[in-house]
Amino acid sequence: MEQNRAILIAGPTASGKSALAIAIAKSCGGTIINADSMQVYAELRILTARPMPADEEIAPHRLYGHVSVTQNYSVATWLKDVEAAIRDVRASGGVPIIIGGTGLYFMALTRGLSPVPSIPDEIRRYWRQAACERPVGELYQELCRRDPITAARLRESDRQRIVRALEVYEATGTPLAQWQEKPGTPLLSPEEYVGLVVDRPREDLYARADTRFAQMISEGALEEVVLMRSMQLDPDLPATRALGLAPLMACTAGEISLEEASGLTCRDTRHYIRRQLTWLRRNMISWKWIQTKEMEQIKRSGFSFVD
Structure with a gap:
């Protein structure tokens, strides 16, 4: 595989994308670049399952937690940020590994943004x-x-x-x-990237998401939510749509129990996973779909297997 080709890793939440990206980064000297619209926010590390400091020590990470929840961060802004990140990684001789669950980000990256005129x-x-x-x-x-x-x-x-x-x-x-x-101008042409979709059975995804949410609570997600409540954010800001935020805000306000908030979050996460799977199957059918056994094979044999 040519050194300058990017590796794009998409998949539903809780599918194991991050572990796969880290394994590939270790094998090829890659830099992991975020393509998740919620993991860009500095104040939401735990609730959005951003990579932890231990992960960031294994491989360089870019575009994680680099903006405030008070900002109206858009796909157009991300596209400018990711273009600069890809350029920097390539200039240093590394491999850009772009990973996330936000389909619109990958669409913008590989197909371009539609040319909607500026609004007066x-x-x-x-x-x-x-x-x-x-x-x-x-x-x-x-x-x-x-x-x-x-x-x-x-x-x-x-x-x-x-x-x-x-x-x-x-x-x-x-x-x-x-x-x-209307067609836009892609940032990456088909020759410039390898597209992977991490795939797991739906029930497996649900179970993994439930386990991860319980871990988020034990690691301090409620403290993040209390901070968000104190900021009195505009409810139309993108960050307010983070999974689990609304139920946990109600919980920390004393309106519902933690058990109720957990049930609502797990329900909403299942709905989100279903929407992600539907979108991926409709829009990324031409990418290489990676099952659990293939993920383990990539982790063992490294970058060459992807080629």
Whole structure:
């Protein structure tokens, strides 16, 4: 395999992606670069299962915990950050190993972002204000009237994406879904990367996710949540959608028990895993899918097996 080819590792949460990435990094002198939209936040190391300091001592890690939860970090911003990280790793003679569970990040990396025009400030301000003042269901019905194509692709509770679709439609007269179908310019061409998808049976993923959440609680996830509550964040910030954050906030506020919060988090994580698997099978069918035995083989034989 050519030295400058990147290794992209996708997969659902709790699938073992991180352990695989570390094993490959050790064998080829690689640097692990984050492609998980929640692991970018500094204040959420435990709740988002970011690599621990011991992992970071084994191999270099980039784009983990490098922004505050107070920032509206976007895929476009990540794409600029990952471009710089890949360039730095290649310049040092290393192999970029890009790993995560956020499919949109990988789509942007390998297919480019759709060329949605800039939104005028006055339109953006209007809809952001509407998001604060109007119920999300009302906003969704407004989107259904204006842009039913995009509305059909969104959850009725997804305030941030609903508002984004409304402002794009008002500014351009074209549904956001149509803009998203227009091709962008990929950062990596097919010749520049190897794409791997870590695959496990669904029930195995559920069990691993439950075990990991219990470990998060024992390692101090509640303390992270207390900090987040004290920051009084805008509920539409991306970081507020971290799995488990809302139930644990309710728990630390005395509204529900830890047992109830754990049950809600495990339920939401199962739903998320199902959505991830559906998305991966639809969009990454051409990548190499790695089963448990193959993962162990890669860990034993190293980088050459991937080639």
